Amino acid sequence: MSRLKMKVAVETLRLAAPFRISGHVFDSRDAIVVTLDDGAHVGRGEATGVYYIGDDLDHMLAALELARDAIQAHPSRDELRSIMPPGGARNAVDAALWELESKQSGKPVWALAGLDPLRPLRTTFTLGADEPVKMAEQAVAWRQARSIKVKLTGDLDLDIARVNAIRAARGDVWLGVDANQGFSIGDMDALVAAMVAANVSLIEQPLARGQEANLDGYRSPIPLAADESALTLSDVAGLRGRFDVVNIKLDKCGGLTEALMIAAAASEAGLGVMVGCMVCSSLGAAPGFVVGQLCDLVDLDGPTFLKQDRTPGVIYRDGTIWCDEAVWGARPGSLSDASH
Structure with a gap:
């Protein structure tokens, strides 16, 4: 497979009103958006991490940089599970790989996953x-x-x-x-x-x-x-x-x-x-x-x-x-x- 070019953007998702759960109140969440470019198609993935295990913005960005070379080598999604640990960073890359393959093949993600056509x-x-x-x-x-x-x-x-x-x-x-x-x-x-x-x-x-x-x-x-x-x-x-x-x-x-x-x-x-x-x-x-x-x-x-x-x-x-x-x-x- 051709090498990929990975870009990582940081966005702040602002809530319309404060949201309270047990032990936390949120008014915004930082998100990463990963794009993977093969020269003809682009796949995208978003993640906000897992707040209660320390998987925050800095942690996700560090994980992406650590794995950058391996990601840009265009691994399969199964290979990605060995390259990166679970968490938001891998989720964003995984989603980008799914969308990239979907665009490369012209097949929707649900078909690539072996599922029936989507329903509401x-x-x-x-x-x-x-x-x-x-x-x-x-x-x-x-x-x-x-x-x-x-x-x-x-x-x-x-x-x-x-x-x-x-x-x-x-x-x-x-x-x-x-x-x-x-x-x-x-x-x-x-x-x-x-x-x-x-x-x-x-x-x-x-x-x-x-x-x-x-x-x-x-x-x-x-x-x-x-x-x-x-x-x-x-x-x-x-x-x-x-x-x-x-x-x-x-x-x-x-x-x-x-x-x-x-x-x-x-x-x-x-x-x-x-x-x-x-x-x-x-x-x-x-x-x-x-x-x-x-x-x-x-x-x-x-x-x-x-x-x-x-x-x-x-x-x-x-x-x-x-x-x-x-x-x-x-x-x-x-x-x-x-x-x-």
Whole structure:
């Protein structure tokens, strides 16, 4: 293969409003955008890293420079998994390789991945933690949403009040909660009982990463999803008996290539499969939309938090997300690269 030219740009994705989760408040996220140029076509990939393991902007930039020569030698996506560790930097390069091959071949990414043609996906819309009445008002304002995910902070009484207010305002929606590691095993019985009463369908990452063994033998009538506890393919084997669902995020696992492997391994292990995203633009969400075709649950609302998304961007309509090949990849039969 011909050598590639890699360029790395840094962008700040600014949120329309502060977004609060357990232990953190975000008003922007730094993103890297990697472009790989073969002289005729350009592939792109975006990543914002993984804040809770130190995978920040500086870490991603350093990882890219360390691997620059190997990346520009035009590795395969499988080879990339040996060249770079999991994380945001590899995700951006992996996405760029997928799009580059898509444009070179004139085949859309879903076809390269051996998937059926893309279909719109029902997605959750996430409510950042706030006062219960404000969260209920936002839930009502999101009339199109058919699935809502609620960020909890680990303040049990306040979190229960938040969920009850949202459920009272939107009795029609699928409701899940995301604790972002905010609780201890001693909180679980009270948390689960309150969520059952509110007709909640998913509890995501209730305990801190590293405390997975505390869930051994714990039986919840509501499925438990692993997010921070499931970074890469190697984590899947340890989830059985503790979690029911694995939340795949491409910045965690290092790209669509490994995400597809996780989806297959999780299904084989009898786990439900979910895809999520960090704060991202449509370019960052697009590869997640591909793996989302294999998932039971989809949480790809990252672009909705931004003051300004990319154009063209993903489309949210009637509670679903749709990502056209115009956003990322190549349309079937197209060998041109208008962006080059």
